[in-house]
Amino acid sequence: MASKFRAPVLAVFSGSARQGSVNTKLAKAAERLADSGMGATTKFLDLEQYQLPLYDPNLEATHGMPESALALKADLAKADGWIIASPEYNGFVPPLLLNAVTWASRGDPPDAGMYATFQRKAAICLAASPGAMGGMRSLVPSRQLFTNLGVHVLPESVAIGGAFQAFDESTGDLVDPKQHAMLKMAVQALVYHTHDTANRQATCDIIQEHLKTTVGEYGSISVPNQNV
Template structure:
């Protein structure tokens, strides 16, 4: 069996973001025989622009993102909701990974999305928009694998999400499904 490598992209750049903590929890819960890693360079990736997406002009930060994505066998997107949709930093990462068109680093690889917010909505709109955007970009979105976490302030307080057994179990299930889908793809 091929070693599953899950690349985790977080839509929040804030150091103490609950979404970043959820991503850390996902990394710590990766099943045996797999690895998960949070990509920490999204803040440096410039906005996608076809004028700079040509050999010799692609910014180093975009090349690094693509290289990390090429090594990944699956993707986990963890997103808050900004003004009713996904944050620009996450959408920008999807845009860079969708190119070259039809052969981007996310193409045909399993993808799942976790969203979280203080509202009871659980960033559901961002969740749906992230799934749509990465699917259009060529990712193989796991249809039955969804997790939205609402009421994060009340649910976690000052605690790390990993300290909530119910949430940790749900995150572990998402990562396990990604690893399973990655393994199934490797045998095709």
């Protein structure tokens, strides 16, 4: 019998478009873990490819949302959860990521509610840096940013220090087994979480069927909003 459950869909993105970016390496290492063996379906979103203009309220007021921003919003909305690996710039979130998030926070249809792209998504925030701290300071503002927008940011964050030496050149995976295990735990937590949220209605349906056969009609169990 075909399963009533579907695989969670994860969008994976990096806050750096730099050639050889260690955060892109980290994002792709996390993506491999999620879709090889954990059962998630993943899509890598290259933030630079959207070619977003710098957010400008005058541009928005005169021209509306750029097509590129609408495309980004649509790609983010399709996923149940996000894996975000981002560099630390001056202890903060870098402009590429902040600009993308700023555009995605705009242009929701009136009936969709504020921050519709973000509400009740789940995410893990990762960082990598050649420095010893691994970009750890930026995890505080990036977690706060996504939380402000309604994202369930899971407690599992990973910061990879000494990142220019941290990845295996042939596999792309983290060389240090402890770092690899930490990343795996974080990705696993996101896959579990999004498996639940992606399948809430299916779970309700199964319980309903079970109750019908055990205690007869039991009212109705449903999840009004699939994203809840």
